[in-house]
Amino acid sequence: MKCRVCKSLAVISLPRHNSAFCKEHFFEFFYNQVKKAIKEFRMFRPSERILVCVSGGKDSLSLWHALTVLGYPADGLYIDLGIGGYSEKSKEMAEKMANLLGRRLIIVEFGREYAPVNVVAKRARRSECSACGTIKRYYFNRVALEEGYDVVATGHNLDDEAARLLGNILRWHIPFIAKQLPVLEEENELKKKVKPLCRLTEQEIAAYAFLNRISYIRDECPMSQDSTSLLYKRALNLIEAESPGTKHFFYLEFLKQRDIFSVSPTNHDRTGIKRCEICGSASQTDICSFCRLVSYLQPLKT
Numbered sequence: 001m002k003c004r005v006c007k008s009l010a011v012i013s014l015p016r017h018n019s020a021f022c023k024e025h026f027f028e029f030f031y032n033q034v035k036k037a038i039k040e041f042r043m044f045r046p047s048e049r050i051l052v053c054v055s056g057g058k059d060s061l062s063l064w065h066a067l068t069v070l071g072y073p074a075d076g077l078y079i080d081l082g083i084g085g086y087s088e089k090s091k092e093m094a095e096k097m098a099n100l101l102g103r104r105l106i107i108v109e110f111g112r113e114y115a116p117v118n119v120v121a122k123r124a125r126r127s128e129c130s131a132c133g134t135i136k137r138y139y140f141n142r143v144a145l146e147e148g149y150d151v152v153a154t155g156h157n158l159d160d161e162a163a164r165l166l167g168n169i170l171r172w173h174i175p176f177i178a179k180q181l182p183v184l185e186e187e188n189e190l191k192k193k194v195k196p197l198c199r200l201t202e203q204e205i206a207a208y209a210f211l212n213r214i215s216y217i218r219d220e221c222p223m224s225q226d227s228t229s230l231l232y233k234r235a236l237n238l239i240e241a242e243s244p245g246t247k248h249f250f251y252l253e254f255l256k257q258r259d260i261f262s263v264s265p266t267n268h269d270r271t272g273i274k275r276c277e278i279c280g281s282a283s284q285t286d287i288c289s290f291c292r293l294v295s296y297l298q299p300l301k302t
């Protein structure tokens with residue numbers, strides 16, 4: 001197998017592009033995909049302050065690494081949800097990357113301040129994944145606002161986005177489909193959110209992490225058994241194996257043709273924002289979803 005560009009020995013084959021690359025040209029390919037996403041969706045400029053949300057996994061650590069290589073001075077945010085040994089290990093990986101890059105890592109100790117996320121979920125009678133999502137979204141925005149960041153970046157990749165799109169299409173959730181973009185503009189104290197790895201697959205990001213010797217937590221989160229999204233990923237991978245390129249065509253072509261889905265107002269619109277009576281942050285309801293969630297802990301705390 002030879003590199004498509006220089007014909008030397010390839011280290012990775014990319015069936016979806018019908019090509020293979022040596023290490024140097026794979027990095028070139030990788031950075032070009034990140035640059036293309038940033039430019040196409042006007043995600044940010046080098047002068048803007050970027051906060052990368054890092055979970056300790058390969059996607060978000062590779063994102064932080066790649067943005068730094070590309071000259072974007074990004075800082076990291078890690079939220080410790082108090083998940084047994086998993087949170088400790090993943091925090092360690094985030095700290096290691098912060099040291100390697102010489103960048104600031106902000107750590108939020110949710111588990112210690114409130115309770116482990118599984119306890120919160122149980123008390124609120126919510127699934128662990130949904131409680132975890134509420135907590136993460138809350139801190140992504142709050143920390144960015146308080147610390148003066150212009151944009152919040154997450155490590156969502158092409159597989160994540162394609163699986164989410166498939167799920168939304170299977171249910172014909174038109175308003176969700178219309179807004180499933182790699183950029184959510186800033187609005188009413190909700191900071192701009194971006195997904196610069198949306199053009200790269202999980203496998204390509206794993207290769208980037210491996211070739212850069214990035215240590216990351218390999219275990220899946222013990223709580224994250226979001227079986228539907230795993231099912232959609234499996235289904236897309238099955239199709240991809242038979243017909244390489246279908247996955248990226250499915251998602252990237254959607255991005256090109258997104259205007260055919262018109263946005264109709266829903267409860268999830270970022271307009272009509274009030275202020276949470278407890279924490280004062282922007283909210284669509286009198287009490288924000290984070291404060292509602294942790295309120296179930298009150299009897300425990302007293």
Ligand code: AMP
Pocket residue numbers: 052053054055059060077078079080081136153154155156
């Ligand atoms: P997930 O919802 O676990 O698929 O993660 C999606 C993205 O959210 C990751 O790529 C990270 O950018 C971010 N993220 C996940 N967990 C954390 C965490 N504990 N702290 C900060 N960011 C996180």
Ligand code: ZN
Pocket residue numbers: 003004005006007008021022023024025
């Ligand atoms: Zn080459």
Ligand code: ZN
Pocket residue numbers: 276277278279280281287288289290291292
């Ligand atoms: Zn609140």
